[in-house]
Amino acid sequence: MEPAQILIVDDEPNMLKVLGALLKREGYHIIEAMNGEDALELLEEHHVDAMVTDMKMPGMDGMQVLDTALDRHADLPVIMITAHGTIDTAVEALKKGAFDYVTKPFEWSELRSVIAKAVQTVKLGSREVGVESIVMGHEGSAVKDISLIGSSEPMQQVFDVLEKVADTPSTVLITGESGTGKDLIAKEMHARSRWSEKPFIKVNCAAIPSELLESELFGYDKGAFTGAVSTKPGRFELAHGGTLFLDEIGEMSPEMQVKLLRAVQDKEFERVGGLKTYKVETRLITATNIDIKKAVSDGRFREDLYYRLNIVNIELPPLRERRSDIPPLCAHFLGRFNEKLEKNVGGFDEQAKARLESYDWPGNIRQLENLIERAVLFDGNGLIGLDDLPNEVLDGEATHETSRVPAEGIGLKEAVKAETSRIERELIVRALEQTKGNVTQAARHLKISRKSMQIKMKELGLRDDSPR
Ligand SMILES: Nc1ncnc2c1ncn2[C@@H]1O[C@H](COP(=O)(O)OP(=O)(O)OP(=O)(O)O)[C@@H](O)[C@H]1O
Ligand SMILES: [Mg+2]
Numbered sequence: 001m002e003p004a005q006i007l008i009v010d011d012e013p014n015m016l017k018v019l020g021a022l023l024k025r026e027g028y029h030i031i032e033a034m035n036g037e038d039a040l041e042l043l044e045e046h047h048v049d050a051m052v053t054d055m056k057m058p059g060m061d062g063m064q065v066l067d068t069a070l071d072r073h074a075d076l077p078v079i080m081i082t083a084h085g086t087i088d089t090a091v092e093a094l095k096k097g098a099f100d101y102v103t104k105p106f107e108w109s110e111l112r113s114v115i116a117k118a119v120q121t122v123k124l125g126s127r128e129v130g131v132e133s134i135v136m137g138h139e140g141s142a143v144k145d146i147s148l149i150g151s152s153e154p155m156q157q158v159f160d161v162l163e164k165v166a167d168t169p170s171t172v173l174i175t176g177e178s179g180t181g182k183d184l185i186a187k188e189m190h191a192r193s194r195w196s197e198k199p200f201i202k203v204n205c206a207a208i209p210s211e212l213l214e215s216e217l218f219g220y221d222k223g224a225f226t227g228a229v230s231t232k233p234g235r236f237e238l239a240h241g242g243t244l245f246l247d248e249i250g251e252m253s254p255e256m257q258v259k260l261l262r263a264v265q266d267k268e269f270e271r272v273g274g275l276k277t278y279k280v281e282t283r284l285i286t287a288t289n290i291d292i293k294k295a296v297s298d299g300r301f302r303e304d305l306y307y308r309l310n311i312v313n314i315e316l317p318p319l320r321e322r323r324s325d326i327p328p329l330c331a332h333f334l335g336r337f338n339e340k341l342e343k344n345v346g347g348f349d350e351q352a353k354a355r356l357e358s359y360d361w362p363g364n365i366r367q368l369e370n371l372i373e374r375a376v377l378f379d380g381n382g383l384i385g386l387d388d389l390p391n392e393v394l395d396g397e398a399t400h401e402t403s404r405v406p407a408e409g410i411g412l413k414e415a416v417k418a419e420t421s422r423i424e425r426e427l428i429v430r431a432l433e434q435t436k437g438n439v440t441q442a443a444r445h446l447k448i449s450r451k452s453m454q455i456k457m458k459e460l461g462l463r464d465d466s467p468r
Contacts, residue, residue, distance in 0.1 A: 002212070004049035004119040005029040009039040009065060010081075011057040012423050018416050019052070022108060023115070031207055034370075036060025040068055045202060048076065050099070050118040052111075055082045055089060056447055058377045059340060063093060070097050077118035081106065083424070084456065086448055105420040148181075148188060149329050152322035158185070158314060165312050166192035171264070173249075173309045174287040176316030179366030182287040183247065185314060189285060190243040198242030201235050205256075206248035213256050215272045218263070224273020236269060239282040249309065250288035250295055254302070261305045284309070319361040319368065326357050326368070333369050334384075337376040344381045351386050359393050378434050378445070428456060 006028045010016050013034065020030045031046055033039035037060055039053065051069060055062035066078050077099035082090045090101040100114045150159065165172060166189045174182045183202075190200040208216050215224070219234030235244060252260065263269040268279050286309050295301035319326065330348060338345055348356065361367055375388040386394065427446060435441035443453035 003027050003029050005031060005047060006115065006119075007031045007033065007039060007042060007046070007048045007051040009033045009036065009051065009053035009057070009062070011035055011054065015054070015420070015423065022112075022416065026112065026115075028115075028119075029209060036062075036065040036068075039065055040072075042207070043069055043073065043076075045204060046207060048073075050077045050079065050115060052079045052081065052115065055080050055086070055093070058373055061447065063089070063096070066093055066096055066098055079111075079114055079118060083448055083452065084459075086452055088449075104424070105416070108416055147332065148184065149332050150322070150325050151328065152324045154317040154322050155325060158316060161312065161314055162189060162192070165189070167194055169281075169283055171284045171309055171311045172286070172314060173292070173312070174285065174314045174316065175292060176287075176289065177318045177362075177364055178289045179364035180289075180316035180318060181365055182289070182316060183245075185316065186243075186245045186247075186285045186287060190245075190283075193243070193283065195242050195283065199239055200243045200245065201239040202245040202247060203235050204247045206251035210253040210256060213252070214259060217256075218259070218269045218271050219274075220272035221274035224271070231271075234269075234271065236263060236280050236282065237278060240280045241282070243283045243285060246284070246286045248288060249286040250290035250292055250301060252301075257302045257305050261302060261308065264305070264308045319364045323357055327353070329365060329368055330356060330372060333372040334376065337373045341373075341376055343376050343379070345376050345379050346381070346383050349383045349385045352384050352389060355386060355389060355393060378430055424456065428453070 006023055008016055008019050008023070008030060009032075010019070011034055016032045016034070020032060023030055031042055031048065033042050035057060036053075039051070042048070043051070051065075053062045053065050057065075062080055062082075066080065069076055069078060074097075078097075080090060080093045080098050080101040082093070082101050082103050084103050084105070086103075090103070093101055099118050102111050102114060148159070150156065162185065172186075172189065174185055176182055186202075187200065190196055203213075203216060205213060215232070215234065217234045217236055219232050219237055222231045246260075259269070264284065267281070268277050270277055292301060292306065292310075296303050296306050330353075334345060334347065337343070356368070363370075371390060371393065372384075374390070375384045379388055428442070431442035431445045432439070435445065439453055439457070440450050443450045446453070448456075
């Protein structure tokens with residue numbers, strides 16, 4: 001039987017890392033999202049057997065994710081991770097249909113058995129994934145609120161190409177480092193085509209286990225393999241008349257590359273276990289953040305397929321090669337997060353501005369976006385200064401993250417516990433700093449009650465000297 005696939009949602013990368021490692025050890029397939037929006041998108045793109053989500057996240061919180069996820073997938077078991085002392089929220093989540101909850105810092109054995117139970121329930125209930133749920137049409141919010149920033153010379157060139165090819169059927173390969181905007185460009189291309197009202201279907205080739213990718217792309221017929229109890233069309237069929245976006249194409253296995261080549265070359269394919277040949281008309285866009293030319297010369301990616309996909313190439317330059325885009329991007333994200341988080345942060349002070357413009361941004365626009373979201377979240381309503389910037393930006397190197405990976409030999413259970421309290425402590429201290437020690441305000445920032453804040457502070461040995 002296929003291992004169950006679990007979607008983990010948490011805004012804290014280390015938490016994702018640790019939880020992911022623990023669950024992988026249990027034999028699950030893992031998909032990860034760092035915020036609610038991504039989680040919901042992934043949910044449309046993949047078969048997910050159970051979702052584990054943190055309650056407290058910037059932007060969409062766990063409760064909103066729960067609501068929307070259950071709207072679309074009523075049977076999905078959702079497990080909430082709630083902070084210690086927020087039992088009311090947990091109960092509310094259960095009322096809304098959450099499968100269960102665990103409180104932080106959690107016992108791994110508890111979470112493990114809750115997940116096992118959730119997965120079992122799904123298997124017994126033989127949940128069917130609705131085809132509509134996979135189609136992200138033009139109405140889908142993801143396509144609508146596009147705002148591409150880029151007045152730098154290299155981005156202007158990108159926009160020129162985009163303009164010229166968007167409304168043509170030519171196959172496009174988008175390359176560029178992680179976080180440079182490949183997804184956004186693919187969506188924009190669809191939005192500017194005459195088939196923008198038709199489906200835009202995205203498949204993340206790296207997120208789908210390779211043995212499942214063929215049936216995802218081409219579908220399967222009843223009885224094709226154990227578990228194929230019905231017939232299911234693949235993403236190629238679903239994208240008929242619209243755009244098919246194959247992301248992370250560089251990760252595709254050699255066997256799949258052959259199958260894709262045929263589909264691209266002859267515009268036809270068969271479903272897994274099926275005899276009928278299907279013809280589809282779909283605009284194909286692919287993307288990768290690896291050096292695909294090198295993959296070709298190393299023999300990891302088929303040359304013939306590369307030429308088929310690379311009819312038009314859009315190469316997105318890393319942010320450090322278009323520094324003049326940094327200030328307008330900062331302004332754009334500041335406005336967006338002020339609105340989303342109901343804040344009124346005025347801007348950046350001179351030192352912070354200078355640092356943001358000189359930093360190298362290995363994670364490109366996504367890293368900048370996350371940084372600003374965090375700074376807006378924690379800043380009161382003043383200006384963002386150097387002390388609102390994370391260490392890796394201040395030091396110019398990302399030593400911070402790696403030093404936090406649990407050392408080998410430390411039990412994972414302890415690591416999760418230690419990591420959880422470290423994160424809690426950091427967030428609480430930070431919130432208190434921002435509110436100059438005002439516990440009520442800090443609690444509000446963290447979306448917990450004043451009472452639980454005080455309990456937490458006591459646990460962590462933090463002093464409460466705000467007036468009662
Ligand atoms: N030109 C731009 N203007 C405004 N926002 C942008 C721009 N380019 C990217 N972004 C934002 O930056 C984030 C990362 O972009 P995106 O997901 O498209 O990157 P990517 O290249 O697909 O990354 P990955 O390789 O990790 O998949 C997104 O939130 C996107 O909205
Ligand atoms: Mg992407």
